[in-house]
Amino acid sequence: MLRKLLIALLPIALLFSIAAQDDKSYSADRFDVDVAAQYDRSLLVEETVTFRFVGGPFSFVFRELPTDHTDGITDIVAGMDGTAWPQGTGPGQVEITGRDPIVITWHLSPTSDAVQTFTLSYRALGVVEGGEAADVLDWQALPDEYDYDIASNRTTVTFPAEAQLLGQPEVLAGKSEITVEGNRAVFTQGNLSAGDPLVVRLNFASGSFSETLPTRQIQTAAQNSRAWLWIVAAVATLVGGILLSFAATRPYRRPAVARAEQLLHKPPNELPPALAASLTGDATASVGWPHALGTLFDLAGRGLVTIEETVEKKWYNNAEFNLTYHPQAANLRPHEQELLDLLFTDKSGAPQTTVTSTEMGKLVTSSRWKRYTDRVKEELRQGGFVDKATEDGRNRVMIWGVAVMLFAFPLFIAAFLLSSFFGYWSLLLVAAVFTVGLILTLAGVSISTLSAGGAQxxxxxxxxxxxxxxxxxxxxxxxxxxxxxAYLPYATAFGYAGDWMKRYADSGNDRVPAYFRALSPDDGSMAAFVAVMVATSSSGGAASASGAGAAGAGAAGGGASGAG
Incomplete structure (x- = not known):
């Protein structure tokens, strides 16, 4: 009994536990940043954050310092309430891990309903960039990501007295009031919502700082000086790829056959619907469900199949139909016999004389469906309409194209990992390689597998x-x-079944093919036949379808901050 009571109370306990965990929040009364620009182009940064914890308990506070746009970050000291903390992972200790970003974690004793001030100081190397027109200091004072409100922010940037400030300091991202007092610029703002940015810029006369430029700036300049090599390599790769695709597809190109502008009102010869539709389809003479449906109606018109409505379409159910096979001596083509075998034999190969439209929908999406499509393609080859050598060549070109595109992915990873040495210009070559693969693939797709006779x-x-x-x-x-x-099998194979039957219904003629029987012969026969068309087309559809933050400012600083 006690066990059942405990089990019953468990969900309630979990609910209260979750509610208790959610019943805590925190915000920052202030987030102040003091930045001191040094003559050697580094920055001495001190951040002071006063967190107000409501509820709890809270066990840690963290800060992430990205090192991009710097030559590195050193001399990290973190503490709380004016006392520097030793490094470690226990309460009252600070843990410093990672390289980019560097993660600083203050480990707290369980803390609830308290106000505590956390400090962090560090040196950011090589931040002030040099240029012919000006030395530029860009700094992201607030983190990229933080999920708490800040009541007040004061960012102070001091610089050497001999440095000449050009114009007014700027706010590149965020909103702030700016005041300049001697060699100090102060940015103040209040009532910040979670994630609100602050990126500032100060321009100084060229030569205000050390002649030694930041390492990353020197490295970037060297990379940019070699950019032409990557551009030339990328262009050469593209040109070579285009020439290669032309050479690879040239043996399979055939002169286009002149197209007759005048419409033809009757079939030009006795080619079956499925073969005619395949030849006039895409470049590969592919086979889809409309081809099979056209074959089915052609067989039905020759007396081999009848279609009977068994369930009338209502608002609460779909129409259902039975297809019945009537074996008889007939000169069937291989693909026609294959379709009859597909419809009127079960998985074990045993014959069956009747199949429902629902069962037919399952058949055309099964693995057995491929036997019909393969048979149509084989007939096209045997009839000399499709060239096997061209098919193989087309497949080879497409495989080459896909292989080259896949090769571009490890190249991209390598280029990204080595970007500190080569810069991002190397990605141009990667893009060129991928484009060559795409060109080869598209060139292969465009090759028609039809022979000269098939094109005619x-x-x-x-x-x-x-x-x-x-x-x-x-x-x-x-x-x-x-x-x-008479033309229904061809219209269906060409993909016009739905519109064809709607046009038939609009003509006012309520006659339906002799092989179709509706439940209500005197009312809605045509509507029932349109329904079977829609039902079979829908069932085969699957088979046919199968064949704002501040990071953009590019400044040093930023990162993330939070507590938990």
Whole structure:
């Protein structure tokens, strides 16, 4: 009994525990920064933060110091309430870890409902940059990231008396009042929300500081002086890649076959819907569900398949249909027989005479679907419409392209890791390598795998395909409504099934193909047939688809701050 009571009380205890943890907050009464610019271009920085802890307990305070835009940070001393703390990981000690950023963590004894002042001092090397026009001091006084409010901030920047300040100090990010008193600039502001930035700039007459420039500035200048090498390498790589892609695809380029502008109102020959649609599709004569659906309607028109509505479409359910196979002697092409086998045999290979539209949807998204697409492609090869050598060449070019793009990723990592030596100019070469890979891939994709005979067949069928498209869009008329039925397999294979049947319905002719039976022959037969078209097209869709902070200011300083 006691165990059951404890189990029942556990969620309540956890809820109170979570609420207790959330019932604490903190803010900063002040966040003051004193910056003393030194003649050697370094800065002596002292930060003083007074935190007000509400609730608790709190066990640590942290500060992150980025070292970018400096030559390093040294002489770090941290403490609390005017006392420097020794280094360590226990209460009353400060832990200093990391290189960029350097992380300073004050380890506290459990602290609740208290006000405590934390201090941090350090030297930031090589911050003041030299230039012909001016020496520039950029400093990010407040962290990049902090999740507490600050009631008051006072940032003071002092500089050598002999340094000549040019113009007024600037605030590059944030808002602050500025006053200049002799060799000191003071930036004050209040009521800061979490994350509000402060980046300041002071310009001095050139030569106000040491002639020895910051190491990073010298290094950047050296890197920029070699930028032309990376630019030349990148351009040479791009040019070489373009020439390579041209050479790799040239053997597979064939003269374009002239396109007939006049529409063709009947099929140019007896090529089946699936093959005709593949030839007039993309460059690879790919096969999708519309090709199979066109084949199905062609077989149904020849008496091998009937379609019967079993569940009428309602607002609360979809229409359902049975497809029934009627075996008979027929001169079937291999891809037609493959489709019948796909639909009317189960996974074990046993024959079945009936399949539902729902089951058919599952079949066309299964691994067995590939057998049909492979059979169509094989017929195209056997008919001389697709060139196997061109297919292999196309695949090779695409593999090269993908391989080159993948090679660009380790190059990017290497360039990033070595950026301190070479700078970011090396990324131009990485981008050029990736672009070459992309060019090769696109060049491969653009290669048509059709043979000369296949291209001629595609050109012959294109006017008829455009005619069916114009009819489905209502921009052309059929000479007789019976052609809606006769041309349905081709319109479906070309991808116009939905629009074709809607156009048929709009014609006012309620006749449906003989192989289709609706539940209500006298009411809505055409609507039911459109429903089967939508249902089968939707079921095969998957198969076809398968074939503001201050960091931008670029100044030294910043980082993160918080407590917990």
């Amino acid at each position: 067949q595609a050109a012959a069928w294109e006017p008829f395909k455009r005619f069916l498209r114009e009819v489905s869009r209502g921009k052309a008329e059929l000479p007789d409504a019976a052609y809606y039925d």
